[in-house]
Amino acid sequence: MSIVGISGSLSNPSRTTALVELIAGKTASAAFSKKAIITVGDIAPSLGLALNPKLLPAEVSLAYEKLASADVIIVGTPVYKGSYTGLVKHFFDLLDPKVLSGKVAVLAATGGSDHHSLVLEHQLRPLLSFFGLHTVPTTVYVKDSDFVKEEGGSYRLNNPDVSQRIDTIVEQTLWLLSRNTVQSIAA
Ligand SMILES: Cc1cc2nc3c(=O)[nH]c(=O)nc-3n(C[C@H](O)[C@H](O)[C@H](O)COP(=O)(O)O)c2cc1C
Numbered sequence: 001m002s003i004v005g006i007s008g009s010l011s012n013p014s015r016t017t018a019l020v021e022l023i024a025g026k027t028a029s030a031a032f033s034k035k036a037i038i039t040v041g042d043i044a045p046s047l048g049l050a051l052n053p054k055l056l057p058a059e060v061s062l063a064y065e066k067l068a069s070a071d072v073i074i075v076g077t078p079v080y081k082g083s084y085t086g087l088v089k090h091f092f093d094l095l096d097p098k099v100l101s102g103k104v105a106v107l108a109a110t111g112g113s114d115h116h117s118l119v120l121e122h123q124l125r126p127l128l129s130f131f132g133l134h135t136v137p138t139t140v141y142v143k144d145s146d147f148v149k150e151e152g153g154s155y156r157l158n159n160p161d162v163s164q165r166i167d168t169i170v171e172q173t174l175w176l177l178s179r180n181t182v183q184s185i186a187a
Contacts, residue, residue, distance in 0.1 A: 001033030001177075004070035006063075008077035008088035010041040015110045015147045018155040019140070020076035023106055026170050027072060031177065038063045040087050047087060053094045060094065068099045071180075072106065072173055075128060079111035079119050084127070092127060101132030104176045106169055107139040110147075117141040134180070136172045140165050 005024035009016035017039055028035040040047065046057035056064070067073060077084040105128045107120050120139040128135050146159040157163060 001031050002070045003028045003035040003072045004066050005037045005074040007039045008085045013154045015155045016076045016078045019108050020074050023074045030170050072104045074106040076108035079116040082116050105133040106136045109141050112144050134176050138169045
């Protein structure tokens, strides 16, 4: 079992990466599985220049290999100009449309205010449905004011209601994973 988180943030430190790491950590603990995090900001220079899916830079190919081997993917993006970031879309534009089919996906986003929380339902969910992913019904959108900065500079979620929502997401993820297992045994 493998959990792979993708943070679409270009910042470091990043609230989005902190959120994706938190969801991935809780899911991995509950599923007794390993986890890995891909940060789009880390591969941004090579990803941004990549135009041909058949000629991908090594670090982009490596990220796609990690995704292909995942059972659950957690996709987190900051809201930029009312949408997911351009590089998140580019990351998915270059990906083979077949490799994620049937996996389970968790949707997460961060934003400066509540105004764009429906980005998750109106934009990110349709994108992930295109790939044939089973998206978890409960999503999580976190405002900047719900994070605190730690002494070392990284962000930490500081809202118990959001934390509880993540626990619900983990429960739903495990349920969808159990259905996937039943289907693969029956096949
Ligand atoms: C270029 C840019 C555009 C943004 N546009 C929006 C927006 O339309 N709506 C919103 O709520 N927040 C917007 N924000 C705020 C970020 O979504 C928010 O600060 C987020 O938590 C940043 O995540 P990060 O710490 O991972 O970079 C924008 C930030 C940037 C840098």
